[in-house]
Amino acid sequence: MTPISSSPQRPSASRSPEHEAYLALQLLATQLRDETEGLLKAAGLSITQFNVLRILRGSGEQGLTCGEIGTRLINKDPDVTRLLDRMEKQGLVERTRSAQDRRVVLTRISDSGLNVVGQLDTPLEELHRRQFGHLGEMRLRQLLTLLSEVGAPDSSLENT
Structure with missing residues (x-):
């Protein structure tokens, strides 16, 4: 991974440390x-599809509604x-109606x-190890x- 440089390509007005931190992030x-x-x-897979699969893998057998998945997406x-x-067309997830409420559709991760x-x-x-491992655990x-x-x-103001 190449180091990130927040230095501008051309001279500009001086930036605050907060702005420099924002740009670097x-x-x-x-x-x-x-x-x-x-x-x-x-x-x-796209990042969003992978995120959905990870969310559903962690949700267990009960599955999640579309809305629940949406709120957990990064x-x-x-x-x-x-x-x-x-x-679902790719065979990555399966959807079924809830037994308790037929209006609710639950999505589960498929075996595939x-x-x-x-x-x-x-x-x-x-x-991730290549991206961050050089920092060491403490850093x-x-x-x-x-x-x-x-x-x-x-919350950081509460500690001052």
Whole structure:
């Protein structure tokens, strides 16, 4: 993985450290996403499809509704129903009506979907190791702490 540089291509007005941090995170997120997309593309999946398979694998036998899947997605998809239609045609998921309420459609990961996501576990873990392993466990924990503080800026004020 090549280092991320947030330095601009041409001179511009001075930027705040917050803006520099934002740019660095955006550049890094794009690079990490591109690398992950490359791995998943070889398996015929988009990042969102892979995310759905991981969500459903973790949900167990009961399955989830379309709305429940949508709220758990990392990358929000405006049309989860159509996404699930495509995945069902690919044989990655199965949908059935709830026995308790026939209006409710539950989606479960299929055996084929389990196989596909299972085959990606090790390569994805290896990719993440290449992306982050050089930091070491202590620095990774620090990074996670810092990122969680960015995601909850009001809570960091309580500690001052």
